[in-house]
Amino acid sequence: MQHFVMKSFLSLYFTNLFLISGTGLLTTYLALYLGQKDVSTFWIGLLTSCYYLGLLLGSKLGYHFIKSVGHIRTFAASTAAVVVCVATHGISDNIYLWLFLRLCVGLGMMANYMVLESWLNEQAEPESRGKVFSFYMITSYMGMVLGQFALSSFPELGYAPLFLVCMAVSAGIIPIAITRRIHPKPIKPVQVSLFDYFKKVPQALTAVLFAGIINGSFYGLAPTFANGVGFSAADIAKFMSFTIFAGLLAQWPMGIISDKVPRSILLRSNAVALCLISLAICLLPSEPTVLMACSFAFGLFAFTLYPLSSALANSRVSDEDRVGVSSALLMVFGAGAAFGSALISKSMTFFGPKALYASIAVLTVLMFGVLTFINSRQKAEVPESSDYVVGNSDVTSSPLAAAMDPRIEEEIAHEQLLVVGDDAESKLEDDLIDESEEHKPDKSK
Numbered sequence: 034m035q036h037f038v039m040k041s042f043l044s045l046y047f048t049n050l051f052l053i054s055g056t057g058l059l060t061t062y063l064a065l066y067l068g069q070k071d072v073s074t075f076w077i078g079l080l081t082s083c084y085y086l087g088l089l090l091g092s093k094l095g096y097h098f099i100k101s102v103g104h105i106r107t108f109a110a111s112t113a114a115v116v117v118c119v120a121t122h123g124i125s126d127n128i129y130l131w132l133f134l135r136l137c138v139g140l141g142m143m144a145n146y147m148v149l150e151s152w153l154n155e156q157a158e159p160e161s162r163g164k165v166f167s168f169y170m171i172t173s174y175m176g177m178v179l180g181q182f183a184l185s186s187f188p189e190l191g192y193a194p195l196f197l198v199c200m201a202v203s204a205g206i207i208p209i210a211i212t213r214r215i216h217p218k219p220i221k222p223v224q225v226s227l228f229d230y231f232k233k234v235p236q237a238l239t240a241v242l243f244a245g246i247i248n249g250s251f252y253g254l255a256p257t258f259a260n261g262v263g264f265s266a267a268d269i270a271k272f273m274s275f276t277i278f279a280g281l282l283a284q285w286p287m288g289i290i291s292d293k294v295p296r297s298i299l300l301r302s303n304a305v306a307l308c309l310i311s312l313a314i315c316l317l318p319s320e321p322t323v324l325m326a327c328s329f330a331f332g333l334f335a336f337t338l339y340p341l342s343s344a345l346a347n348s349r350v351s352d353e354d355r356v357g358v359s360s361a362l363l364m365v366f367g368a369g370a371a372f373g374s375a376l377i378s379k380s381m382t383f384f385g386p387k388a389l390y391a392s393i394a395v396l397t398v399l400m401f402g403v404l405t406f407i408n409s410r411q412k413a414e415v416p417e418s419s420d421y422v423v424g425n426s427d428v429t430s431s432p433l434a435a436a437m438d439p440r441i442e443e444e445i446a447h448e449q450l451l452v453v454g455d456d457a458e459s460k461l462e463d464d465l466i467d468e469s470e471e472h473k474p475d476k477s478k
Contacts, residue, residue, distance in 0.1 A: 042153060044209055045169075046169065047172075047208040048149065048205045048208045049149055050175060050176045050205075051201050051208075052176065052201075052205045053180065054176040054179045055119075055180065055198045055202040056138070056142060056198075057176060058180035058194060058201070059138075059180075060253065061181060061256045061273060062184060062194045062195070062198070063122070064081075064257050065256050065257075065269065066190050068257050068260045068261070069190055072128065073382050074381040074386075075378045075379050075381075075382045077257055077378055078375045078376075080253070081135075081249060081370075081374040082374045083139065084138060084139040085367050087140040087143065088142065089143075091140040092143060094143075095143055095144030095148075098111070099147065104148045105210060108209055109206055111141040111142075111145050113206075114141045115142060115202055116199050116202055118137045119134075119198050119199050119202065122195055123195045148209075174281040178274045178277055182270050185270035188266040188267065190266065227365075230358055233349065233358070234345070234346040234350065237342045237345040237362065240345070241369070242365050243338070243369065243400040244366060245366035245370040245373060246373025246396060247373075247396060248338070249370025249374050250373055250378075250389065251389075253378075256269055257378075257381065257386060258387070259272045262319040272328055275325055275328055275329045277332060279329045279332030279333045279336070280336025280337070284340065287341065291341060296345040297408050300338065300341050301401050303337065303341070304401040304404070305397070306334045307394075307397045308394050310327055310331050311331070311390040311397065313327050314328070314387070315394065339366060343359070343362055346358050346362060347359075
């Protein structure tokens with residue numbers, strides 16, 4: 034069955050692998066290149082923020098093009114735009130131009146993710162949708178790891194990595210352009226009332242906000258940190274790869290644990306673990322072996338924050354609300370990643386590279402306190418099985434995957450596109466019954 038599922042969507046999986054390999058390499062390369070040129074860490078963080086801002090804004094643009102010209106043409110056009118932006122980095126070192134380019138890359142990549150994931154979601158059978166997206170997430174992680182390792186072949190950080198990024202991203206067009214699969218139907222927009230979801234699932238959205246800041250800052254600023262403590266390009270590639278690979282390894286065990294232990298407790302436990310690991314990175318000697326080990330442990334807990342938050346949110350809402358709550362989670366995560374990277378980069382400018390993990394330690398203490406306060410005002414969570422879904426911790430490689438959930442009915446899942454507006458009409462159903470009543474055991478049994 035797994036072989037059949039993978040073979041059925043092989044072209045889309047290869048496309049995703051090429052895309053993530055290229056964009057993952059680009060993110061790390063830009064941070065290291067600017068650090069080599071003695072550019073302030075603040076500007077490096079701002080580049081990351083612009084990319085996430087592009088992802089947030091790209092949903093409306095992607096929806097417009099998919100509706101107008103279809104999936105394959107949208108993918109080809111947006112990928113071509115990304116390649117143009119990547120190549121432009123080699124023409125000029127103007128930091129303001131680079132900020133604009135990162136914004137455009139975010140816009141283009143959001144359209145690409147929408148094409149891939151709406152395609153997978155529509156054509157996957159309900160009973161195999163979980164397997165389909167598990168393979169999809171595996172290719173995302175593999176792409177990130179491959180992109181980091183590829184950078185180790187270019188210690189001089191010249192323009193050659195940009196050529197490799199262009200090659201990888203361009204190669205992603207080939208499998209999807211020649212696929213024999215029928216392209217999916219036009220996607221429908223979903224309107225979200227974010228304020229109402231904050232009232233419905235406050236713990237989940239609060240946790241995912243902190244997850245966005247932590248994970249977004251890691252992807253954008255960890256290469257600068259590693260460079261600042263004296264790592265070579267090869268060591269930086271290993272440093273990033275080990276952390277990302279740890280996130281992949283942690284998904285399945287954390288899913289099992291989350292079916293047995295309340296997720297609100299796991300989120301607070303992750304916060305405590307991340308605080309201790311971050312403090313260890315700040316206080317222990319900056320030896321490569323020590324930092325590699327600490328970073329691996331960091332990935333185990335940091336990259337499971339988003340899936341835990343998503344599982345907690347989905348356990349608190351009805352089936353009709355799951356697409357909307359997934360969109361809200363993604364929007365909050367992206368906002369945290371966009372603005373958190375810029376703020377933490379400013380602290381690194383003043384206090385040095387280790388301020389990245391010092392800031393994360395402070396954030397996790399704040400996260401623990403806020404979640405504890407919210408939890409004290411709610412009933413204790415009673416976990417339900419099958420709520421945890423293997424997922425990437427970063428909207429960079431899966432901005433819509435949380436909405437492509439095997440628990441969502443197929444006709445509901447077609448409405449996966451996020452259209453955000455302050456004046457969006459609320460589509461929430463009546464408030465859920467009190468959770469204590471919902472999970473009350475049936476004594477008649």
